[in-house]
Amino acid sequence: MEASVSALLLERARQGDMDAFLALFEDSRATIHSVAWRLVGPDEAEDVVMDTYLRAWKSVTGFTGRASVRTWLCRIAHNCAVDWLRKRRHVVQPPDAEDDGSGNDGQFEDTHQKNPAELMAGSELQGAIDAALATVSPEHRAVLLLRFSDGLSYSEIAAATGVSMGTVMSRLFNGRRKLIKALAVMGIKTAGGWL
Amino acid sequence: MVVNKSSWKQIEEGLRSRKSPPPHNDSESFMQDFKARASLMRQTPVEAPSISRIFISGWRYIGVTAAALLMLGYFFWPAQSTLVTQVKSLQILAPHSGVIIMTDEDNSGTVVWVTDLEADDGSKG
Numbered sequence: 001m002e003a004s005v006s007a008l009l010l011e012r013a014r015q016g017d018m019d020a021f022l023a024l025f026e027d028s029r030a031t032i033h034s035v036a037w038r039l040v041g042p043d044e045a046e047d048v049v050m051d052t053y054l055r056a057w058k059s060v061t062g063f064t065g066r067a068s069v070r071t072w073l074c075r076i077a078h079n080c081a082v083d084w085l086r087k088r089r090h091v092v093q094p095p096d097a098e099d100d101g102s103g104n105d106g107q108f109e110d111t112h113q114k115n116p117a118e119l120m121a122g123s124e125l126q127g128a129i130d131a132a133l134a135t136v137s138p139e140h141r142a143v144l145l146l147r148f149s150d151g152l153s154y155s156e157i158a159a160a161t162g163v164s165m166g167t168v169m170s171r172l173f174n175g176r177r178k179l180i181k182a183l184a185v186m187g188i189k190t191a192g193g194w195l
Numbered sequence: 196m197v198v199n200k201s202s203w204k205q206i207e208e209g210l211r212s213r214k215s216p217p218p219h220n221d222s223e224s225f226m227q228d229f230k231a232r233a234s235l236m237r238q239t240p241v242e243a244p245s246i247s248r249i250f251i252s253g254w255r256y257i258g259v260t261a262a263a264l265l266m267l268g269y270f271f272w273p274a275q276s277t278l279v280t281q282v283k284s285l286q287i288l289a290p291h292s293g294v295i296i297m298t299d300e301d302n303s304g305t306v307v308w309v310t311d312l313e314a315d316d317g318s319k320g
Contacts, residue, residue, distance in 0.1 A: 145213060
């Protein structure tokens, strides 16, 4: 979206135009859903997303546009998730390794251009990654998954997890190291050693 | 034990396949739901600098101003003057760690020293 269009939509959203607000912010819904899904789990992710958007609507008058739309929403989503967890007295628990909440049991996996040996190796590796992720701390796991699975930027992860960019980088580094270490224990070693 | 060699790229691919699922609601139903709920709430009005806001934030500087005035009085008050500045009560609203009041009767001055006064710079968000 062009900067001039974004600025115009933001101005109209500030004046109470809901369509302009949604035109500007709806693109980020998948990202915010990922954040909510990682922070509160699959059952309440949708509620946290709606809560995030309502809070954003309420306070869009104070949004200057200095931060990106997604980073701003990630920060609100983090606050909403924290409130939600506090209210429900939940513990941050990422979904089980076996049930990722996607409803994908593997039968729709794209098997194009893969031979049986590769498929076997791939599924073994996938299982090992799941097991290795389970050994990593929730903080490291959340950052690893938000980065490598959901494709968030460092600043978005920082906003979503309520920590600084430096902490995100450090958690990514240490999380990756721990993941590789856990995989090595399972007999899967990375070709380049410690990456 | 069989050692499988994997590159970090393969591990990254494995992580990518754990992408969180897309939202259940399609865009249209989300927007309808959002509009229904958002129409029940009011947006926070834009905060513009107002006289009352300036006045309120100005309270934070009262302690500093009072101390500065008293310091000026201490240094520039005529030596012949029989007036002695006295502090009967002092209220500092901004956070601070301590207050020292020094009365110099010879020079007819009083010094109020506020330590670690935290002044509001007006920034928000």
